[in-house]
Amino acid sequence: MVFLRKQGLALETAERFDLPPELFAGAPRLTLSGTRRALVENHRGLLEYGRERIEIGGRRMHLRLLGEGLELRAMDADCIVITGTITAVELEQGGRNK
Amino acid sequence: MIRMTDRFRGFTRIEAVGTFPTGLLNRCAQAKIVFWDAEPADAYTLRLTIRTRDLRRVQELGRICRCSVKVLFAGGTPSALARLRRRAVMAIGLVACLGLLMWSSLYIWDMEVIGEETVSEAEILAALDKAGVRIGSFWPDFTSDSIRSLVLAEMPELRWMTVNVRGSRAEVIVRERIQKPEIVDENAPTDVVAEKTGIITEMRVLWGQPIAVQGQTVLGGETLVSGMTTNGFAPAQAEHAMAEVWARTWYELTAVSPLSGEQKIEGEREKNRWALKIGGRRINFYAGSGILGANCDKIKKEYQLAVPGLFVLPVSLLRESLTPYDTVTVSPDTGRLQAELETSLREQLIREIGPEGEILSPCYTAVEADGLLYVTLRAECRERIDMLRPLETGEWQTDLMTRSTND
Numbered sequence: 001m002v003f004l005r006k007q008g009l010a011l012e013t014a015e016r017f018d019l020p021p022e023l024f025a026g027a028p029r030l031t032l033s034g035t036r037r038a039l040v041e042n043h044r045g046l047l048e049y050g051r052e053r054i055e056i057g058g059r060r061m062h063l064r065l066l067g068e069g070l071e072l073r074a075m076d077a078d079c080i081v082i083t084g085t086i087t088a089v090e091l092e093q094g095g096r097n098k
Numbered sequence: 099m100i101r102m103t104d105r106f107r108g109f110t111r112i113e114a115v116g117t118f119p120t121g122l123l124n125r126c127a128q129a130k131i132v133f134w135d136a137e138p139a140d141a142y143t144l145r146l147t148i149r150t151r152d153l154r155r156v157q158e159l160g161r162i163c164r165c166s167v168k169v170l171f172a173g174g175t176p177s178a179l180a181r182l183r184r185r186a187v188m189a190i191g192l193v194a195c196l197g198l199l200m201w202s203s204l205y206i207w208d209m210e211v212i213g214e215e216t217v218s219e220a221e222i223l224a225a226l227d228k229a230g231v232r233i234g235s236f237w238p239d240f241t242s243d244s245i246r247s248l249v250l251a252e253m254p255e256l257r258w259m260t261v262n263v264r265g266s267r268a269e270v271i272v273r274e275r276i277q278k279p280e281i282v283d284e285n286a287p288t289d290v291v292a293e294k295t296g297i298i299t300e301m302r303v304l305w306g307q308p309i310a311v312q313g314q315t316v317l318g319g320e321t322l323v324s325g326m327t328t329n330g331f332a333p334a335q336a337e338h339a340m341a342e343v344w345a346r347t348w349y350e351l352t353a354v355s356p357l358s359g360e361q362k363i364e365g366e367r368e369k370n371r372w373a374l375k376i377g378g379r380r381i382n383f384y385a386g387s388g389i390l391g392a393n394c395d396k397i398k399k400e401y402q403l404a405v406p407g408l409f410v411l412p413v414s415l416l417r418e419s420l421t422p423y424d425t426v427t428v429s430p431d432t433g434r435l436q437a438e439l440e441t442s443l444r445e446q447l448i449r450e451i452g453p454e455g456e457i458l459s460p461c462y463t464a465v466e467a468d469g470l471l472y473v474t475l476r477a478e479c480r481e482r483i484d485m486l487r488p489l490e491t492g493e494w495q496t497d498l499m500t501r502s503t504n505d
Contacts, residue, residue: 045124050138072136075127 028058030089038065038089040080046072054082064090104132108150108174111135116165119144125159150176199409206235207266207377207412208402214272217255222272225252226261233412234377237263265409286488287336290323292316293485296345306339316345316483325489336489343484346458351446352474353439357466358429364395365422373416375400380416395421432471436464439473447477455481 013019031039040056040063047062048055054070056063070084114122119142126133126148136146148156150172160167182189209226211219226232229248231240242261250256257275261268290306295318298310306323310316323341328334371384397419404410440462447457460477 045127046120049120049123049136049144050141072123073134075123075133075136076130077128 026059035086038082062092108176110150110172111170113168114144114165121163203409206268208410209268211270225249267410287325288486290341291487292320296347300344302342304340345483360425361428369420375414377412443475451481
């Protein structure tokens with residue numbers, strides 16, 4: 001609880017001082033290039049990998065990409081590049097859908 | 099490009115099976131192990147490609163993730179070399195082929211001559227052959243300068259040449275010498291004579307003693323202006339006569355053509371036969387000689403074993419397409435045939451009178467006799483008929499003596 005409070009405080013501080021939250025609070029950043037390519041930075045690893053569904057872990061949240069023919073193009077400790085036809089993006093924070 | 103270099107350095111396709119195979123991807127990413135073509139087979143199986151050198155580390159990571167890592171196949175240069183190690187004969191053969199190819203590229207197997215206009219390619223190739231440059235020559239023995247000096251000494255018609263060798267192809271570039279125009283010696287004693295028979299219409303004498311006058315009919319070879327001049331006071335002198343003489347001339351030219359001829363009708367069956375040419379030797383893949391029957395067309399095509407711009411090998415495949423044909427007797431359209439002959443006669447006449455002459459009144463007549471068509475052109479023309487004729491030494495000396503005696 002203390003960590004979550006700290007995390008919420010960090011995000012709030014970042015918002016208040018107009019700082020990038022992905023740098024200040026380590027929040028994952030998702031960049032979509034149309035529906036064919038997605039770049040996820042500050043990830044915490046793959047949780048699920050399938051052709052129609054890819055789930056990526058982030059700090060205090062999960063990021064779920066849904067689509068067809070999804071493919072992991074590149075991956076390192078910081079970034080994941082996914083290609084394919086992306087039809088939806090779901091965010092799950094603290095076990096709740098947002 | 100990265101994938102290409104990875105493939106060159108060697109890659110391994112693996113299959114990870116476990117309760118959470120995606121964890122292996124996370125571990126690989128954290129360990130900075132490059133992977134590609136990650137493909138989920140089912141919920142518990144994942145296939146991916148890694149560099150061969152990372153295989154051991156991935157197997158260790160698989161053990162940590164409780165995944166069994168199975169190698170599906172390996173590719174790239176290291177595995178190809180490993181396969182070759184098992185096939186020593188093939189490896190030796192490959193090296194031998196490469197060596198032969200490199201050795202062969204030191205010889206000339208094809209020659210091309212560029213820039214020749216009046217001198218034939220065969221003459222240039224013969225001169226090169228005398229200089230030692232021929233098909234099969236070891237080209238490091240020559241330099242362009244040595245070849246140039248030998249060939250230019252052999253062929254004075256050439257002004258410059260160079261030989262560029264690319265791979266096994268020698269490219270011979272030549273420039274021909276521009277011939278000096280004939281220089282008229284304006285001091286040599288000459289007469290102006292009539293080149294053709296005609297009636298003089300115009301006469302401009304620049305130097306010499308006029309013999310003929312305007313309106314006079316002259317025969318071919320008759321003297322128009324004499325080079326022997328005298329002014330009544332001094333003895334006669336032999337000089338260089340010059341004049342421009344125009345005359346009306348008449349021509350009668352006839353052309354003949356048969357009224358029926360044979361036309362070729364190609365047969366449908368085309369037959370190909372093949373031969374292999376190695377250096378100067380030819381191996382035929384067919385029986386019999388190369389002599390064909392009476393009615394048969396032969397088209398040759400040569401396919402040389404070469405990589406354009408890189409190397410040429412002395413091996414080529416020859417294809418000869420043989421097409422038999424029949425002949426039928428046909429009668430061409432007489433009107434069209436007559437028109438063709440008239441055109442031909444007119445062109446011949448233009449060549450006779452030269453570019454300065456003009457055709458005043460052409461008249462064509464056509465007669466058919468004995469299966470032949472005779473077309474006759476009768477034309478009156480206007481053209482220059484003057485021509486210089488040198489005075490022989492004895493001739494003008496005798497003439498001088500005669501004139502001196504008369505004086």
